[in-house]
Amino acid sequence: xxxxxxxxxxxxxxxxxxxxxxxxxxxxxxxxxxxxxxxxxxxxxxxxxxxxxxxxxxxxxxxxxxxx
Numbered sequence: 169x170x171x172x173x174x175x176x177x178x179x180x181x182x183x184x185x186x187x188x189x190x191x192x193x194x195x196x197x198x199x200x201x202x203x204x205x206x207x208x209x210x211x212x213x214x215x216x217x218x219x220x221x222x223x224x225x226x227x228x229x230x231x232x233x234x235x236x
Contacts, residue, residue, distance in 0.1 A: 193221070201225075 177194040
C-alpha cells in the first residue's frame with residue numbers, strides 16, 4: 169500500500185477578478201512537479217467539495233494533487 173505524503177502549503181486568499189474568483193498556486197507546487205514547471209492545470213471538484221488540481225503536461229497523463 170502506498171503512503172500519501174502531504175505538504176501543508178498554508179492558506180491562500182480568494183480574490184475576485186471581473187466575474188471570476190482566483191487563488192494563486194504555491195511556487196513549490198509549480199517548481200517541484202515531476203514534469204518540470206507546470207503551465208496548465210485541470211481542476212476537479214470532488215463530492216466532498218474539495219478541489220483536486222491536476223497538472224497537465226505534454227504526455228496528457230496528469231499527475232494528481234488534492235487540495236482539501
